[in-house]
Amino acid sequence: MSYDDRIERALRASLVPALQPGHPPQLAAALQHAVFPGGARIRPKLTLAVAQACGEDDASLSDGVAASIELLHCASLVHDDLPCFDDAQTRRGRPSVHNAFGERLAVLAGDALIVAAFEVLGRSCRQHLSRLPVLLRSVTQGVGMPLGIVAGQAWECEPQLSLADYQQAKTGALFAAATMAGAQAAGADGEPWRALGERLGQTYQVADDIRDVVLDAEVLGKPGGQDVALDRPSYARALGLDGAMAEFQRLVQATLLTVPVCPGASQFRQLIRREADRLVPQQLCARMASTV
Amino acid sequence: MSYDDRIERALRASLVPALQPGHPPQLAAALQHAVFPGGARIRPKLTLAVAQACGEDDASLSDGVAASIELLHCASLVHDDLPCFDDAQTRRGRPSVHNAFGERLAVLAGDALIVAAFEVLGRSCRQHLSRLPVLLRSVTQGVGMPLGIVAGQAWECEPQLSLADYQQAKTGALFAAATMAGAQAAGADGEPWRALGERLGQTYQVADDIRDVVLDAEVLGKPGGQDVALDRPSYARALGLDGAMAEFQRLVQATLLTVPVCPGASQFRQLIRREADRLVPQQLCARMASTV
Numbered sequence: 001m002s003y004d005d006r007i008e009r010a011l012r013a014s015l016v017p018a019l020q021p022g023h024p025p026q027l028a029a030a031l032q033h034a035v036f037p038g039g040a041r042i043r044p045k046l047t048l049a050v051a052q053a054c055g056e057d058d059a060s061l062s063d064g065v066a067a068s069i070e071l072l073h074c075a076s077l078v079h080d081d082l083p084c085f086d087d088a089q090t091r092r093g094r095p096s097v098h099n100a101f102g103e104r105l106a107v108l109a110g111d112a113l114i115v116a117a118f119e120v121l122g123r124s125c126r127q128h129l130s131r132l133p134v135l136l137r138s139v140t141q142g143v144g145m146p147l148g149i150v151a152g153q154a155w156e157c158e159p160q161l162s163l164a165d166y167q168q169a170k171t172g173a174l175f176a177a178a179t180m181a182g183a184q185a186a187g188a189d190g191e192p193w194r195a196l197g198e199r200l201g202q203t204y205q206v207a208d209d210i211r212d213v214v215l216d217a218e219v220l221g222k223p224g225g226q227d228v229a230l231d232r233p234s235y236a237r238a239l240g241l242d243g244a245m246a247e248f249q250r251l252v253q254a255t256l257l258t259v260p261v262c263p264g265a266s267q268f269r270q271l272i273r274r275e276a277d278r279l280v281p282q283q284l285c286a287r288m289a290s291t292v
Numbered sequence: 293m294s295y296d297d298r299i300e301r302a303l304r305a306s307l308v309p310a311l312q313p314g315h316p317p318q319l320a321a322a323l324q325h326a327v328f329p330g331g332a333r334i335r336p337k338l339t340l341a342v343a344q345a346c347g348e349d350d351a352s353l354s355d356g357v358a359a360s361i362e363l364l365h366c367a368s369l370v371h372d373d374l375p376c377f378d379d380a381q382t383r384r385g386r387p388s389v390h391n392a393f394g395e396r397l398a399v400l401a402g403d404a405l406i407v408a409a410f411e412v413l414g415r416s417c418r419q420h421l422s423r424l425p426v427l428l429r430s431v432t433q434g435v436g437m438p439l440g441i442v443a444g445q446a447w448e449c450e451p452q453l454s455l456a457d458y459q460q461a462k463t464g465a466l467f468a469a470a471t472m473a474g475a476q477a478a479g480a481d482g483e484p485w486r487a488l489g490e491r492l493g494q495t496y497q498v499a500d501d502i503r504d505v506v507l508d509a510e511v512l513g514k515p516g517g518q519d520v521a522l523d524r525p526s527y528a529r530a531l532g533l534d535g536a537m538a539e540f541q542r543l544v545q546a547t548l549l550t551v552p553v554c555p556g557a558s559q560f561r562q563l564i565r566r567e568a569d570r571l572v573p574q575q576l577c578a579r580m581a582s583t584v
Contacts, residue, residue, distance in 0.1 A: 022457070023438030027446035031437065079403065084395040103376040104449050107399065108442045111371065114403060115436030118410045122428035132424060136414035144407030145323065146315030150400045154319035157396050165314070 007044045010063035011035055011070060014120040030101040030109040034074045039092050043178040044070040049271050050182030050193055053264030062185040064124025068117040068139060069178045075113035076149045078106055086230060093221035134184045142177025149174055163233045167205045175201030192260040203251040207279035209234040210244050252276045299336045302355035303327055303362060306412040322393040322401040326366045331384050335470040336362040341563050342474030342485055345556030354477040356416025360409040360431060361470045367405035368441045370398055378522060385513035426476045434469025441466055455525045459497045467493030484552040495543040499571040501526040502536050544568045
């Protein structure tokens with residue numbers, strides 16, 4: 001089964017407990033809207049790829065961990081889109097959750113997704129209970145204080161911030177959780193995968209900043225030009241578009257060189273190359289370079 | 293050590309990881325503001341009391357579980373007070389989190405507290421890992437979909453709701469989690485404590501509705517009369533003040549009769565009587581009765 005199929009199936013399964021009889025119907029609809037249809041599912045794909053690279057021995061555990069990571073990502077998007085933050089009206093080419101269901105249900109949907117993420121994590125470790133504590137630690141570090149997603153978002157509320165620390169918390173931390181938890185789901189040590197995950201997160205963030213500048217809303221599925229509009233720190237703003245593109249290429253190469261030695265290293269590098277080209281196509285780089 | 297001391301110490305310890313170096317300072321301050329100084333800490337007290345009644349054998353585990361329950365309660369208050377919900381300006385006699393720190397940091401503080409609750413839960417089970425899965429299940433059920441706090445809050449967004457289901461989800465579910473998790477922290481079965489927790493939650497909710505009507509803001513630490521002002525379902529509105537007081541007394545008696553057989557049953561009943569009198573003093577009931 002492809003990663004895509006495994007991830008969608010795991011995500012559907014992860015919401016089954018939440019959608020049992022007795023639930024308030026609008027919040028249930030908001031949860032489904034927040035998770036399906038998804039974006040690129042890059043974080044859970046990473047989790048599965050690392051688990052496989054590390055000799056995965058319990059696919060249902062990796063699937064649950066991947067779902068947990070993606071639920072937390074979806075939760076962060078729902079809260080990020082709220083009127084008090086980005087006030088984004090669209091997400092993945094559809095109305096954002098608060099646009100479709102109102103602000104109150106968007107706050108609650110984010111909360112419910114965070115809880116569901118920990119529920120599925122606990123449930124997935126039935127056969128390998130000893131892996132649960134390290135998985136919980138990686139995942140909470142990726143999303144919580146002091147260095148996870150919520151911290152990254154909170155840096156936006158501070159008068160001064162370091163761009164690198166901000167991006168690391170807002171994006172790198174969950175990428176690191178995705179790679180570390182992938183290894184831990186396979187019973188391997190997560191630490192060797194931390195730096196790789198952080199670098200991948202940085203690479204992704206640079207790509208996202210470039211895409212915000214050069215792609216239009218139709219391709220992005222959300223409004224473009226938001227970093228400037230919202231006065232948000234961005235690599236493209238800090239380095240210029242050329243500088244950001246060069247940085248992206250440098251990071252992709254550096255990432256490829258730091259994949260830990262493991263049985264599935266070659267496949268894993270292929271996945272990174274494919275994703276890099278999907279995010280910032282070579283031809284786009286060439287075209288932009290020719291115009292400057 | 294008293295329950296109060298244990299709870300405050302456990303809560304301080306539960307925030308230590310979140311407040312490690314590198315955190316965004318305002319979010320850190322918002323977390324502390326949300327948790328300290330606390331209210332009555334009734335839920336974590338219940339957890340400790342049930343753990344002790346069930347023959348507690350790992351006090352640091354019960355402490356961690358109690359902290360986890362209280363962090364989730366604090367998170368729900370912070371999000372509940374947001375402008376899109378109750379827009380409460382005060383809480384526990386001080387500015388609410390969004391009033392003191394702004395709406396964005398209030399959303400993030402709630403999120404960070406939810407994550408911290410699961411972090412401390414995982415960390416507390418070091419010596420008794422086999423208890424972690426059931427504890428995770430009880431706690432996620434108490435706060436998540438379909439029947440936990442977020443569901444209760446979501447019922448406020450529905451055109452029709454059953455008062456009993458709404459109150460059960462909004463209040464009863466976390467009380468049930470508090471009692472069940474107390475038993476599970478002691479290695480006992482949580483199920484016999486579910487109904488008791490739900491009934492205690494109902495009792496507490498009726499008391500809260502009575503207090504909203506008869507006490508002023510100074511005693512409450514938050515604005516009074518909010519149920520009518522916000523058109524929120526309430527026992528005092530549904531049954532009248534007299535009816536609500538009679539229901540409160542009936543529920544307290546019923547709760548006392550359903551404490552499971554266990555070594556600490558008598559102490560546990562004393563705690564319930566003390567809390568009942570603290571919430572709705574007998575003399576208040578008598579005074580109100582004489583005026584109608």
